[in-house]
Amino acid sequence: MSSEPDISVDNEETARRSIGARRNPASQEAILDAAEALLRENGIAGFSIEAVARRARAGKPTIYRWWPHRTALMLDVYKRFKNAKSFPDTGTLRGDLTSFLENHLLGFWQGSLCGTVYRAVVAEAQTDKDAAELLQAYQAERKLYSARIVERARARGEVPEDTDAELMIDLVVSYAWHHLLLGQVDAAMSRVPQVVDVILKGVPGYRG
Amino acid sequence: MSSEPDISVDNEETARRSIGARRNPASQEAILDAAEALLRENGIAGFSIEAVARRARAGKPTIYRWWPHRTALMLDVYKRFKNAKSFPDTGTLRGDLTSFLENHLLGFWQGSLCGTVYRAVVAEAQTDKDAAELLQAYQAERKLYSARIVERARARGEVPEDTDAELMIDLVVSYAWHHLLLGQVDAAMSRVPQVVDVILKGVPGYRG
DNA sequence: ATATATCGAAACGAGCCGTTTCGTTCAAGT
DNA sequence: ACTTGAACGAAACGGCTCGTTTCGATATAT
Secondary structure, X not given: OOOOOOHHHHOOOOOOOOOOOOOOHHHHXXXXXXXXXXXXXXXXXXXXXXXXXXXXOOOHHHHHHHOOOHHHHHHHHHHHXXXXXXXXXXXXXXXXXXXXXXXXXXXXXXXXXXXHHHHHHHHXXXXXXXXXXXXXXXXXXXXXXXXXXXXXXXXHOOOOOOOOHHHHHHHHHHHHHHHHHOOOHHHHXXXXXXXXXXXXXXXXXXXX | OOOOOOHHHHHOOOOOOOOOOOOOHHHHHHHHHHHHHHHHHHOOOOOOHHHHHHHHXXXXXXXXXXXXXXXXXHHHXXXXXXXXXXOOOOOXXXXXXXXHHHHHHHHHHHHHOHHHHHHHHHHHHHHOHHHHHHHHHHHHXXXXXXXXXXXXXXXXXXXXXXXXXXXXXXXXXXXXXXXXHOOOHHHHHOOXXXXXXXXXXXXXXXXX
């Protein structure tokens, strides 16, 4: 989401040329910038290689040369700001889960900045088999990584040793996804405390 | 998913004609059949009015006459088998939630029959604004209807009066959605008991 | 100096878009 | 009995995007 003016792209009247027998970083950057801008404005609708090339003042073959799928390009855009944040230890499982939802998931997507891009990726994964595999692998890796939140809680003695970390993370992520895809991130954000509470303690007063 | 052979469509060599100044049910049926078949085979990929018309041996104007959007056609296909099942009372909240997940959500989508169609609808909703509104309205109505599961439990005295029914249904539906969209319905199905347990009782042994 | 890989421009054939025209078929209204 | 009018499918429309290919210019690497 670099919001600085793209001096190197918009202000140069001359088109970029080849810089020899190697990848031109300026072109790659311009292409990613253009793709990001398009996704931010319209989501996946109207997102085409053609449009990206036009906006980036790049040739279509240049894009096809470096990105096999439209999805690969979108995921690259997404990863640009998903700069491997870690999870600060808030000291409690409740705090960690709340922070996870509010900072890494819903909060990260909020404001239709990155959320729009991610929605586009998910939509593409419903269409394209390669995209589905990419997304599934990405998800699995993220969830595995996120599970350390629960592991920390185990170490603290907050939860038993045999706690199903995967399941907890799964429920949290599911909740976030669902509301992202329904365009209800703001509403979901306001109910984070209740969600975390139910997952930790279940329905209050339930007689099972 | 009517799997009977379409005698009236595939075996007749003669094309359907107008039956006068009214909607031709045979055409509508053939169009829905064709749309369903296409969605089942490829999902939303390659799903075009053009393709539906070809497969149904119908004219494009006929389709455009009756369905404003591609999405409307897809939702009609989906609704064909979503024949307003009610929720049989299993006697317990746990049983009802389990049945909800296993029969109405995951189980209904399983086998890539209806799930594929629904995935296509969700994907379309990430692209098209009208589709998004349609889906959101549909979701809201379904959730409201499903909340009666919790209301029954309230009446039984299983849960307190002030239980947040909406939130519980939300978590259940979120879980199902997430795994549908990741193509993991089978895996999700096998963990239904644990999911219901966490939502009802929280993490066992949690010290909050 | 030569080989090699990149760049962007342009044009390609193909496919789908949504619309319009057209002749046919038949129910409803007079 | 006759006319009106709507729905049907076939075909063609101009317009757009697709992914690919061709091309000449460029500059590094050998």
